[in-house]
Amino acid sequence: MRFELTPRTNASTMMRVFASVAAFITAFLIAGFVIWLMGRSPIAAFDVYVLQPLSDPWSLQELIVKATPMALIAIGLSYCFRANLWNIGAEGQYVIGAVLGSWIALKTHGMDAGFWVLPLMLLLGIIGGALWGLIPAFLKTRFGVNEILTSLMLVYVAQLTLDYLVRGPWRDPKGFNFPQSVTFDPAATLPPILEAGRVHYGAVFAAIAVLVTAVILGRTLFGYRLKLTGDAPRAARFAGFSSKATTLAVFAISGGLAGLAGISEVSGQIGQLQPSISPGYGFTAITVAFLGRLNPIGILVASLVVALTFIGGESAQIMLKLPLDLTQAFQGILLMCVLAADAMVSYRIRLAARGGGQ
């Protein structure tokens, strides 16, 4: 006895939206059951995880802060994933973007430099991330090296480069030998949108990235080319689309956005370079991209949902004394439910009778 998946040709948008909602409800039911098994009230947990963060201005602001880097990176990744190219190394592109952008901040430290510092930092952040992303793209197009491996490996190279810099040449001379750079000058700090708030301009960049991507994917030839390269590579070749050019382009876009996320986070949030500048945003963004089904608006929503699970998870630790592991388990449950729902919409599942070897 085995299952057979046959593609559905008539999956409607309505069905897909309905499946998403069903997936969320299922995930909450499973998590609620686990919480009930732990002897806690699932209703209180739902309140702390979901309702409270969404009904309080402070939490809403924190939600945006947390979602910003994930949304930026995931939007970039959606270009790669749409073209069936697997950039797993956004974390490294984020780090190198942050490093290259911060270089300007450190060079101009204490110089009372002008308004140009911040734009240059952001630009270098994008360039740094894009160049780091182009390495696996180049290795793939030139030598046919698997991009999953190279992009992932380059994460460690990037992290160790940052580590070397903050322990060595970029170490704050007044920091008692601790591995961290000086704190950035105001000229090198991405300002908050509202004074005294925590939401910085990175959130605006993320919103712009979402809108521009929606236009590119829906209304341009390039967007069509990505879709075709991903869905029907042979057809794309016959249509005269160069798969090499596509590979290089999507990795550059993806890396550039990850780099922008990196420099925005360091400049707007952390305020200095230190050995760890990301709690794994580059990897979480992969989840975000798929939760959002590679659709820009979907990714925006997904990044907020994932941010909610983090913030709700902290509240649950504080208010209900629920362990952190539960938050991580819930993120996994949610992704599995969404992917399962997606599969059930895209494919008809049949129980096939046991057959001979085919």
Next chain:
Amino acid sequence: MFSGKVFGALAGATVLALSASGAVAQPKEKVKVGFIYVGPVGDHGWSYQHDQGRQAIEKAFPGKVTTTFVESVPEADSERAIEQLARTGHDLIFTTSFGFMEPTLKVAKKYPNIKFEHATGFKRAPNLSTYAAKFHEGRYIIGQIAGKMTKSNTIGYVGAFPIPEVIAGINAFYLGAQSVNPNVKIKIVFANTWYDPAKEGDAAKALLDQGVDMLAQHTDSPAPIQAAEQRGKFGFGQASDMERFAPKAQLTAIVDNWSDYYVARTKAVLDGTWKSEDTWGGINAHMVVMSPYKNMPDDVKKLAQDTEAAIKSGQLNPFKCPIVGQDGKEIECKGQGALSDEQVLGMNFYVKGIEDKIPQ
């Protein structure tokens, strides 16, 4: 993970040392105490010991305190977690890793009526204290034990990161060993992590393969001492008593004891006497505790106990002058008969006899 664990009294330009207390303090009937941990509470090392301290508060003031913790908080994203505690009615908040320094300072400025305590940092404010422990005192003692017990004359050290606290620990350990065995050699491996049992275990095995028979560690999991146990060698527990992980191998453990400090600080908030301070306590202050000396001959045990008593009474300072650097030159003695606190807290040189280079 966290990039450093120690810090203390420093008159650096960045230090906001203000001794006056912030708002007018008043006694409280009930106190809510929050903790931010960098690792999981179950690490049996750094965060675990802080959590023991949290539990001690609950026991010390039944009915008067409630405690909360948030575990595995990434340093790059800790400001929100700290602020969540501040917003949920906590009166006293401990942030227990060096990397939480800037975020703690930011949140402390925003909530002037809440008391904050940052472990191992050097930035203070009227409502932000700092505290750390002189673990190098314990490392001098285990160095003497290792120097006495080694048969291969080669002792090993698994370090986390080449930061001042770890370097000072290595130097104290080696100076202890040298004081009883002038020919002893040391091999050092940095695991580049505070807590990663697999990496720590690999580092330990690499050292054991090189003929090390005494293994000290400055990483938080029991993996290194377990490796020593498997090979029939000896080791020293880190942060907590690790005897149950290595009953034959553990000679003693340097236990972080935050309980007394946490109870005292909570009491200060209850009494309304809390002030912003810097605390750097050692064996004397009961912040550094040696677990029972075991698996060693009586004369070594006696030596260890005597050294412990001498450090406790202030007779012995592991960094008593003269201290000679690797280049054979004496280090300038800025303290009274010993290196100054600042010199220990910012240490970035190896002492003479260590044939290795600090990775940069």
